[in-house]
Amino acid sequence: MDSTDPRLRDSSPRSQIVHNKARREKPSEYPDRYPVPDDKVPWNCEFPGYRPPYYVSPIVLANDCSKNPNGWADPEDIVLLPLIPKESFAGVLSQDKAGRPLNPQGRTGVSGRGLLGKWGPNFAADPIITRINKESGLMEMLAIQRKDNGQWAIPGGMVDKGEEVSRTLSRELQEETGVVLPMDQGRMVYQGYVDDPRNTDHAWMETTAKHLHLSGELSERMNLQAGDDAQAVRWLPLTQESMLGLYASHCALIIKTLSGMVHNNPFALSVKELETMANLLDTVENERNSCS
Numbered sequence: 398m399d400s401t402d403p404r405l406r407d408s409s410p411r412s413q414i415v416h417n418k419a420r421r422e423k424p425s426e427y428p429d430r431y432p433v434p435d436d437k438v439p440w441n442c443e444f445p446g447y448r449p450p451y452y453v454s455p456i457v458l459a460n461d462c463s464k465n466p467n468g469w470a471d472p473e474d475i476v477l478l479p480l481i482p483k484e485s486f487a488g489v490l491s492q493d494k495a496g497r498p499l500n501p502q503g504r505t506g507v508s509g510r511g512l513l514g515k516w517g518p519n520f521a522a523d524p525i526i527t528r529i530n531k532e533s534g535l536m537e538m539l540a541i542q543r544k545d546n547g548q549w550a551i552p553g554g555m556v557d558k559g560e561e562v563s564r565t566l567s568r569e570l571q572e573e574t575g576v577v578l579p580m581d582q583g584r585m586v587y588q589g590y591v592d593d594p595r596n597t598d599h600a601w602m603e604t605t606a607k608h609l610h611l612s613g614e615l616s617e618r619m620n621l622q623a624g625d626d627a628q629a630v631r632w633l634p635l636t637q638e639s640m641l642g643l644y645a646s647h648c649a650l651i652i653k654t655l656s657g658m659v660h661n662n663p664f665a666l667s668v669k670e671l672e673t674m675a676n677l678l679d680t681v682e683n684e685r686n687s688c689s
């Protein structure tokens with residue numbers, strides 16, 4: 398790529414995924430989170446008054462696999478768990494005095510598992526599919542509108558027990574959008590902790606996000622069909638507004654995807670297309686920084 402624009406040469410990561418939603422947001426059924434100030438987030442900072450409410454959803458309890466043979470959730474009694482997770486994509490995990498794995502990003506203001514079935518990491522997979530719209534010249538992503546909250550999102554989902562993550566990526570993509578693509582050939586964008594409103598001190602989301610960029614022609618031949626957890630599916634133009642409105646940490650994942658395209662130009666995009674993306678990344682990141 399031949400350009401004098403320094404943003405197109407910068408190889409530093411554009412976005413760090415930080416733990417804010419897991420302290421400031423929650424599903425409606427959760428009790429209020431115990432307030433955790435920024436300097437008290439790390440477990441190694443003393444916080445003697447810390448008394449987070451304990452919450453585990455009745456849905457998770459009904460799926461306790463030590464009581465329900467078809468249940469998808471770990472036993473509520475951690476002693477019955479055959480293997481306590483000792484590490485995850487986030488690294489080596491610490492445990493509290495009761496032997497429960499501790500959130501690698503620190504305190505969240507809620508203990509227990511909330512709506513998450515597994516003690517420790519709960520694994521998801523996010524297939525990121527992009528194209529450039531020939532008419533508008535805008536970068537677009539294949540997005541679903543979630544039934545649970547109406548937000549636009551990457552068509553991701555949970556990794557099933559024993560499932561290879563590349564299989565989950567293709568399966569979820571097909572179930573949510575009707576599109577069949579070889580996600581094992583996707584470019585790895587991110588693998589690690591996700592700042593998700595469901596996270597607690599003892600259970601949290603981690604994801605693997607892989608990216609495929611499609612030619613306009615191929616994408617036009619695809620027949621989009623919303624399924625499962627989606628109320629709609631579309632090619633969503635990536636603008637400041639649409640990116641900032643994405644579900645959970647999906648804005649950060651899309652920032653990483655676009656940054657990778659801008660810095661390495663793996664899809665031989667034109668300088669004009671790269672500059673448009675770099676401008677978009679700047680405005681989105683400025684807005685995110687001014688909100689946090």
Ligand code: BGC
Binds near residue numbers: 551645
């Ligand atoms: C969603 C994924 C998301 C993950 C973490 C899952 O329920 O399907 O798209 O990345 O949660 O927020």
